[in-house]
Amino acid sequence: MSVAAPPAIEPKQGVLARFVMRLRVLVRQEEIGLITLSVVAGAMAGAAVTALSQGARLLHIALYGLDGQGSLSAMVTLHNPWQAAIPALGGLVLGLVSRLLAHWRRRRPVDPIEANALQGGRMSVTDSLLIGGQTLISNGAGASVGLEAAYTQVGSGLASYLGASFNLRRADLRTLVGAGSAGAIAAAFGAPLTGAFYAFELIIGSYTPFGLAPVVAAAISGVLVSRALGTGDSFIGQIASDVTLQGGTMVALLLLSLACAAIGIGIMRLVGLIEALFKRSPVPAFLQPAAGGVVLGALALITPRVLSAGHGAFAELIHGVMPTLLVLALTLLLKALASAVSIGSGFRGGLFFASLYLGGLVGKLFYALLLLVGPVLPIDDTTCAIVGMAALSVTIVGGPLTMSFLALETTGDFPLSILILAAATVVSVIVRRTFGYSFTTWRLHLRGESIKSGQDVGWIRGLTVRRLMRPDVDTIFADVSIATFVATHPLGSTYWVVATDPFGRYVGMVSVAEAHQLTSDPERAKDHVTALLRHPMTALTPDLNIREAARLFEQSESEALAVTESTTDRSVIGLLTEAHVLRRYTEELDKARQDLTGEKWIGEG
Structure with missing residues (x-):
């Protein structure tokens, strides 16, 4: 047992x-x-x-x-x-x-x-x-x-x-x-x-x-x-300004914002230029940061304010004595060059805080120029520095609301924050229309990526034609007669047939319904299928994503397209219909909409 x-x-x-x-x-x-x-x-x-x-x-x-x-x-x-x-x-x-x-x-x-x-x-x-x-x-x-x-x-x-x-x-x-x-x-x-x-x-x-x-x-x-842990305080401390929202003030700060947009784009271009010069230079890649460090060291002998991100220099710029016009211009030039050389030669890091400091320098320089050209507006150098800080950082980093809240939380000055929001919005529009990228996304663009923000587009790239197509494609040789085609493809059996040459290469699409309409004319029924071919030069390739496929359907005005191995190899490997593409695209967009509206939580709650 x-x-x-x-x-x-x-x-x-x-x-x-x-x-x-x-x-x-x-x-x-x-x-x-x-x-x-x-x-x-x-x-x-x-x-x-x-x-x-x-x-x-x-x-x-x-x-x-x-x-x-x-x-x-x-x-x-x-x-x-x-x-x-x-x-x-x-x-x-x-x-x-x-x-x-x-x-x-x-x-x-x-x-x-x-x-x-x-x-x-x-x-x-x-x-x-x-x-x-x-x-x-x-x-x-x-x-x-x-x-x-x-x-x-x-x-x-x-x-x-x-x-x-x-x-x-x-x-x-x-x-x-x-x-x-x-x-x-x-x-x-x-x-x-x-x-x-x-x-x-x-x-x-x-x-x-x-x-x-x-x-x-x-x-x-x-x-x-x-x-x-002993950190996390405001990076410049609480400051306030006596700025007045008047027409002349708004015009002046608008000009400052335009100047910051131009300078910011120039700095990003300079980074790309220096990076390209280093790549084309005979200096080995692992020695390029050292070569960039030699340039930084030479600049530091002129002024150490070019070193590091610039926290101490920025605090002095805001709270210290107003520098002279020459000092401001020289510091701005050297700091911009130092930042571009640092990034371009291969040092790791970003331009977030450097853009804040450079923007502050531009603002102070702008105020110094105002004193030279005319009567003093109801505006102070600190206001110009903070607005310049926000405007230039929006140009390089992006995020107009981010920089507006940074100004509000660090200065505690709500009227000033309104001015900064206006300046950040103007700069954001200018950069988007003239340059198109922030510094980070532009560098991704230089590597071949087309993204302009963290918005989810990965699902679009994942939905390729290879995943969407039907591999069991119905094909026929293009040199057969229409009568033969109709005999082998009765109405209702399928809508589209892919025509190929004797080597299996794509030559066009044939509509079954259109072929049956011609059978009433015995003479036309003797013609070859080549007389019915549509879109002989248009075909999909398996690496195209769903958005690119939808665009090709729209351009060709076709209900179905053949899928070939590549643009050079015209071997037919599948068929894709516009209806299937639009249905899958709509399904994915609906998922994205649910994420935005929180329907997944509502449904589960």
């Missing part, structure tokens, strides 16, 4: 696995779960911002002999002329590290904008941490780049890893990546609204009511954590 085995004792890891599974289900089904994850992502971003900023500060103290209180860019002169070699040595270290990493990780890392636009928010946390380390080396050595790119990269990368661990939906993962960047920028500037709208405008690409709660929660969480 067999004895039943005792029930197995469930192992502890089985209990843990079931708990994790239930937690994943809760996060996926309840909106509060996504908000909770966003709070965690914002906290991680705030901690990462603190670690990176303090790491850069320690490098500045160790390499440039700061006293622990001052800032690198606020130095009047270098303590020792030999310190001009530090950017070159830092560039050498960066180049060697980058060369080693290129052998270890061959795939190109993606930034948050590219990840959200093309990959549904999926990022490599390892790549993000490595980019953060490379940016830390660059900024710590004095390169004229900001840490904000590293902040958002690491914050978004950690958020993406967190979301992938809970197997979030595509739309929710994109929101969480935006929440990570919101926490990072909010922590960096002590400004939660700035961080939130940075995520909406640049990382997510659109504002959604159901994205507001998680993104704002992450921004607040990032600020609280960074302040608890």
Whole structure:
């Protein structure tokens, strides 16, 4: 007689696995779960911002002999002329590290904008941490780049890893990546609204009511954590101005905004030019940052204000004594050149804070010119600096609402914020119509990408003709008679048949209904099918995405098109109808609409 085995004792890891599974289900089904994850992502971003900023500060103290209180860019002169070699040595270290990493990780890392636009928010946390380390080396050595790119990269990368661990939906993962960047920028500037709208405008690409709660929660969480760790204060402190909303003032600030737009576009063009020069130069790629560091060192001998992002220099510009016209013009020129050389030679980092400082310089320079050309308007140099800061940063970074909230949260001056919003809007329109890209998306454009924001277009690229087509295509040789064609293809059997030559190459489309209409004329029925061919020069290729396919259907005015192996190889591999393309396109758009309106939460709630 067999004895039943005792029930197995469930192992502890089985209990843990079931708990994790239930937690994943809760996060996926309840909106509060996504908000909770966003709070965690914002906290991680705030901690990462603190670690990176303090790491850069320690490098500045160790390499440039700061006293622990001052800032690198606020130095009047270098303590020792030999310190001009530090950017070159830092560039050498960066180049060697980058060369080693290129052998270890061959795939190109993606930034948050590219990840959200093309990959549904999926990022490599390892790549993000490595980019953060490379940016830390660059900024710590004095390169004229900001840490904000590293902040958002690491914050978004950690958020993406967190979301992938809970197997979030595509739309929710994109929101969480935006929440990570919101926490990072909010922590960096002590400004939660700035961080939130940075995520909406640049990382997510659109504002959604159901994205507001998680993104704002992450921004607040990032600020609280960074302040608890000793950072996260306003980057310029509370200031106010006595600006009056008058016609002359508005005209003057409009001219300042136009000047900032032109200068910002010029700086982006300069970065592209210098980058192209380095690529065409005989200098090996891993030595190019060192070569750029030599140029930075030479500029630093003139004024150390070109070094690093420029926090100390900007604080002095706002709160210190008004510099002379010559000093302002020279500093603006040298800082713009230093930033362009830093990015163009291969240093890691961005132009977020550099654009703020450059905009402040443009504003002060504009005010100095106003004093020369006419009577003083009811406007002060600080107002011009803040407006210039916002206008130039909108040109380079993008995000008019982001920069408007940054001005409001850092100055606390609501009337001034209205002026800044107007200036940011004007600049945004000008740049979009004349240049088309922010600095980040323009660099993606130079690599062959056409995205202009983090708006999700990855599903469009994923829906290719190869995935949509029918491979079981009905073909016939083009040299058969119409009568033969009609005999083998009765009415109702199919609508379209692909005609080929004896080698299987595409020659055109044949309508079954049209062929049957000609059978009433015995003479016409003897003609070859070639007399019925349509669209002999138009065919789809499998690599086209659904949007490109829909455009080709519209141009050809055809209900169905053949799919050939390539533009050169005309071998027929499938058939695609316009009705199927439009149906799938509508289905995907409806999914996107549900994400925008939050219907997935409403339905599940």
